Amino acid sequence: DARVTQTPRHKVTEMGQEVTMRCQPILGHNTVFWYRQTMMQGLELLAYFRNRAPLDDSGMPKDRFSAEMPDATLATLKIQPSEPRDSAVYFCASRSGTSYEQYFGPGTRLTVT
Amino acid sequence: QKEVEQDPGPLSVPEGAIVSLNCTYSNSAFQYFMWYRQYSRKGPELLMYTYSSGNKEDGRFTAQVDKSSKYISLFIRDSQPSDSATYLCAPRGVDSSYKLIFGSGTRLLVRP
Numbered sequence: 764d765a766r767v768t769q770t771p772r773h774k775v776t777e778m779g780q781e782v783t784m785r786c787q788p789i790l791g792h793n794t795v796f797w798y799r800q801t802m803m804q805g806l807e808l809l810a811y812f813r814n815r816a817p818l819d820d821s822g823m824p825k826d827r828f829s830a831e832m833p834d835a836t837l838a839t840l841k842i843q844p845s846e847p848r849d850s851a852v853y854f855c856a857s858r859s860g861t862s863y864e865q866y867f868g869p870g871t872r873l874t875v876t
Numbered sequence: 877q878k879e880v881e882q883d884p885g886p887l888s889v890p891e892g893a894i895v896s897l898n899c900t901y902s903n904s905a906f907q908y909f910m911w912y913r914q915y916s917r918k919g920p921e922l923l924m925y926t927y928s929s930g931n932k933e934d935g936r937f938t939a940q941v942d943k944s945s946k947y948i949s950l951f952i953r954d955s956q957p958s959d960s961a962t963y964l965c966a967p968r969g970v971d972s973s974y975k976l977i978f979g980s981g982t983r984l985l986v987r988p
Contacts, residue, residue: 767919796975805980806920806964819975854919863908863968865976867919 765789767868769855775874781843784871786855787836795838796856796865797823797830806854812838845875879903882965882979890987895952899965899979902946906967909941910976911950914962923950923963955986 768787776782788795796811810820810830820830827846832838842849852872856865882899889895897911908927912920926932929943940949948965962983966976 794974806978808975811975856919858974863910863925863974864922867921869919870917872917 765866767855767857767866769853769868769871771871772869773872773874775876776845777876778846779844780875781841782845782849782873782875784840784853784855784873786838786840786857786868788838788855788857789859789866790836792857792859792866793835794858794860795832796858797838797840798854798856799851800854800870801851809840809853842873845873847875849873850875877902878980879977880965880967880979883982884980886983886985888985888987889955891955891957893955893986895955895959895984895986897950897952897963897965897982897984899948900946901948901967901977903967903970903977904943904946905970906977907970908968909939909948910966910968911937911939912964912966912978914964914981916961920964952984955984957986957988960984960986 770785794813797809800806809823812832815832829841852870854870856867858865880901910925911923913923914920924934926939932939936953938951962981964981965979969975
């Protein structure tokens with residue numbers, strides 16, 4: 764049963780700390796998306812990669828957020844320094860080629876105090 | 877104005893009711909329209925999709941697209957408590973990225 768995995772599932776941290784979230788896409792999927800979901804803004808696209816190359820990170824605050832894909836089985840999203848307004852659920856999704864379906868992971872629930 | 881607008885609800889209906897969930901969008905170039913379902917504290921999952929205008933039926937669910945009015949609907953017949961979730965409409969972007977443009981979601985509660 765192929766699925767996207769994300770770690771950690773929950774993270775509570777203090778303002779100013781670095782946060783790293785990890786995602787393992789479904790094996791063979793070559794496109795990976797990072798989303799942020801809040802009650803106010805809904806589901807927002809932060810960045811996405813195709814064949815490990817970043818194609819669009821325009822949705823991401825560049826001064827504190829960074830996204831990488833060191834290999835085909837791992838995508839990371841880092842926030843440094845974290846702020847209370849970063850509190851949200853962060854989802855990773857993966858897709859195969861030009862398929863219409865994105866498969867979402869269970870999310871990382873981040874709380875910054 | 878957001879590219880995709882969706883009433884956040886919540887929408888509360890009794891079991892067995894017919895539910896209508898709706899979205900409007902602004903980009904007339906959209907061709908593919910997805911509906912995702914998200915249970916509480918889970919990631920969204922694809923429910924169904926349609927291409928261009930028309931209807932598509934899958935069991936108790938019917939997706940409808942009216943491109944002339946830029947209006948997307950999802951109908952649920954004989955709603956069940958297990959249908960209680962947030963429903964997100966998501967047209968697919970028209971550039972080569974195939975990004976999904978998500979609506980804010982409508983929360984549905986089906987009361988037993």
